[in-house]
Amino acid sequence: MSATAIRSGELLAFPAALRRGAPVSAASFVSFRMRAAAAAGRVAVRVVAAAAEGAGADADAGGKPKPKKRAASGIMKPKPISPELREFVGGAEELPRTEALKIIWAHIKGNNLQDPANKKIIVCDDKLKKIFGGRDRVGFLEISGLLNPHFQK
Known part of the structure:
Protein backbone atom coordinates (compact mmCIF):
# COMPACT_ATOMS: atom_id res chain seq x y z
CA MET A 1 0.00 0.00 0.00
CA SER A 2 1.47 3.32 -0.94
CA ALA A 3 1.48 6.27 1.40
CA THR A 4 -0.14 8.50 -1.21
CA ALA A 5 -3.36 6.45 -1.14
CA ILE A 6 -3.90 7.26 2.53
CA ARG A 7 -5.47 10.61 3.36
CA SER A 8 -4.46 12.51 6.46
CA GLY A 9 -6.66 11.72 9.49
CA GLU A 10 -8.19 8.60 7.96
CA LEU A 11 -8.87 5.73 10.37
CA LEU A 12 -6.94 2.73 9.18
CA ALA A 13 -7.76 -0.95 9.51
CA PHE A 14 -4.81 -2.12 11.59
CA PRO A 15 -4.24 -5.71 12.69
CA ALA A 16 -6.27 -6.83 15.70
CA ALA A 17 -3.31 -6.45 18.07
CA LEU A 18 -3.16 -2.71 17.39
CA ARG A 19 -6.93 -2.18 17.44
CA ARG A 20 -7.28 -3.85 20.86
CA GLY A 21 -4.83 -1.56 22.59
CA ALA A 22 -5.28 0.00 25.99
CA PRO A 23 -8.74 1.48 26.55
CA VAL A 24 -9.05 5.18 25.83
CA SER A 25 -10.67 7.57 28.30
CA ALA A 26 -14.18 8.82 27.63
CA ALA A 27 -13.02 12.37 26.95
CA SER A 28 -10.63 11.53 24.14
CA PHE A 29 -10.35 9.42 21.04
CA VAL A 30 -7.39 8.16 19.09
CA SER A 31 -6.88 8.54 15.37
CA PHE A 32 -4.09 6.83 13.52
CA ARG A 33 -2.29 8.66 10.76
CA MET A 34 0.32 7.29 8.46
CA ARG A 35 2.90 9.38 6.72
CA ALA A 36 5.75 8.44 4.50
CA ALA A 37 9.19 8.65 6.01
CA ALA A 38 11.31 11.17 4.12
CA ALA A 39 14.05 9.35 2.28
CA ALA A 40 13.84 5.84 3.74
CA GLY A 41 10.66 4.84 1.92
CA ARG A 42 9.23 3.11 5.01
CA VAL A 43 5.92 3.87 6.66
CA ALA A 44 5.71 5.26 10.22
CA VAL A 45 2.67 5.29 12.50
CA ARG A 46 1.81 8.33 14.61
CA VAL A 47 -0.87 8.30 17.30
CA VAL A 48 -2.71 11.55 17.94
CA ALA A 49 -5.12 12.02 20.85
CA ALA A 50 -7.73 14.72 20.57
CA ALA A 51 -10.62 15.71 22.79
CA ALA A 52 -13.94 14.25 21.71
CA GLU A 53 -16.58 16.86 21.13
CA GLY A 54 -19.89 16.44 22.91
CA ALA A 55 -18.81 13.50 25.08
CA GLY A 56 -20.11 14.10 28.57
CA ALA A 57 -18.55 12.83 31.79
CA ASP A 58 -21.24 10.14 32.09
CA ALA A 59 -20.60 8.64 28.66
CA ASP A 60 -18.12 5.99 27.59
CA ALA A 61 -15.97 6.04 24.42
CA GLY A 62 -18.94 5.07 22.23
CA GLY A 63 -21.06 7.97 23.50
CA LYS A 64 -23.38 5.67 25.44
CA PRO A 65 -24.27 6.53 29.04
CA LYS A 66 -22.61 4.46 31.76
CA PRO A 67 -24.83 1.81 33.37
CA LYS A 68 -26.10 2.64 36.84
CA LYS A 69 -24.73 0.68 39.80
CA ARG A 70 -27.06 -2.03 41.02
CA ALA A 71 -27.79 -2.86 44.61
CA ALA A 72 -25.86 -5.81 46.00
CA SER A 73 -27.60 -9.13 45.56
Missing part, protein backbone atom coordinates in the same frame (compact mmCIF):
# COMPACT_ATOMS: atom_id res chain seq x y z
CA GLY A 74 -26.88 -12.83 45.98
CA ILE A 75 -23.64 -13.59 47.81
CA MET A 76 -22.65 -9.91 47.75
CA LYS A 77 -25.67 -8.80 49.80
CA PRO A 78 -25.06 -8.37 53.55
CA LYS A 79 -27.14 -10.80 55.62
CA PRO A 80 -27.53 -11.35 59.37
CA ILE A 81 -25.01 -13.85 60.73
CA SER A 82 -24.95 -16.29 63.65
CA PRO A 83 -23.38 -15.42 67.04
CA GLU A 84 -20.47 -17.86 66.42
CA LEU A 85 -19.55 -16.24 63.11
CA ARG A 86 -20.16 -12.77 64.58
CA GLU A 87 -17.57 -13.50 67.28
CA PHE A 88 -15.09 -14.78 64.66
CA VAL A 89 -15.37 -11.74 62.36
CA GLY A 90 -15.23 -9.19 65.15
CA GLY A 91 -18.79 -8.29 66.05
CA ALA A 92 -20.40 -7.33 62.73
CA GLU A 93 -24.14 -8.07 62.74
CA GLU A 94 -24.51 -8.31 58.96
CA LEU A 95 -21.91 -9.46 56.47
CA PRO A 96 -21.81 -10.54 52.81
CA ARG A 97 -20.81 -14.16 52.27
CA THR A 98 -17.83 -13.03 50.19
CA GLU A 99 -16.44 -10.92 53.04
CA ALA A 100 -16.87 -13.80 55.50
CA LEU A 101 -14.86 -16.07 53.20
CA LYS A 102 -12.14 -13.42 52.87
CA ILE A 103 -11.85 -13.10 56.64
CA ILE A 104 -11.72 -16.87 57.11
CA TRP A 105 -9.03 -17.26 54.45
CA ALA A 106 -7.01 -14.41 55.95
CA HIS A 107 -7.16 -16.24 59.31
CA ILE A 108 -6.11 -19.54 57.68
CA LYS A 109 -3.18 -17.98 55.80
CA GLY A 110 -2.13 -15.76 58.72
CA ASN A 111 -1.97 -18.68 61.16
CA ASN A 112 -0.54 -21.17 58.63
CA LEU A 113 -3.43 -23.63 59.07
CA GLN A 114 -3.11 -25.43 55.74
CA ASP A 115 -1.82 -28.99 55.91
CA PRO A 116 1.81 -28.88 54.63
CA ALA A 117 1.43 -32.25 52.86
CA ASN A 118 -1.89 -31.35 51.19
CA LYS A 119 -2.67 -27.62 50.90
CA LYS A 120 -6.31 -28.45 50.09
CA ILE A 121 -6.88 -29.49 53.71
CA ILE A 122 -7.35 -26.93 56.48
CA VAL A 123 -6.30 -27.93 59.99
CA CYS A 124 -8.80 -26.14 62.24
CA ASP A 125 -7.77 -24.24 65.36
CA ASP A 126 -10.19 -23.50 68.22
CA LYS A 127 -11.71 -20.46 66.46
CA LEU A 128 -12.38 -22.36 63.22
CA LYS A 129 -13.78 -25.38 65.09
CA LYS A 130 -16.53 -23.14 66.48
CA ILE A 131 -17.78 -22.13 63.05
CA PHE A 132 -17.07 -25.47 61.28
CA GLY A 133 -19.10 -27.61 63.69
CA GLY A 134 -16.20 -28.94 65.77
CA ARG A 135 -14.39 -30.57 62.83
CA ASP A 136 -10.61 -30.94 63.10
CA ARG A 137 -9.87 -30.96 59.35
CA VAL A 138 -11.85 -29.38 56.52
CA GLY A 139 -11.34 -29.43 52.74
CA PHE A 140 -11.10 -25.98 51.20
CA LEU A 141 -14.10 -26.73 48.96
CA GLU A 142 -16.22 -27.50 52.02
CA ILE A 143 -15.72 -24.11 53.65
CA SER A 144 -18.51 -22.27 51.83
CA GLY A 145 -20.92 -25.14 52.51
CA LEU A 146 -20.09 -25.13 56.21
CA LEU A 147 -20.91 -21.41 56.34
CA ASN A 148 -24.52 -21.96 55.20
CA PRO A 149 -25.97 -22.45 58.73
CA HIS A 150 -24.36 -19.17 59.85
CA PHE A 151 -26.27 -17.02 57.32
CA GLN A 152 -29.99 -16.42 57.76
CA LYS A 153 -32.10 -16.63 54.63
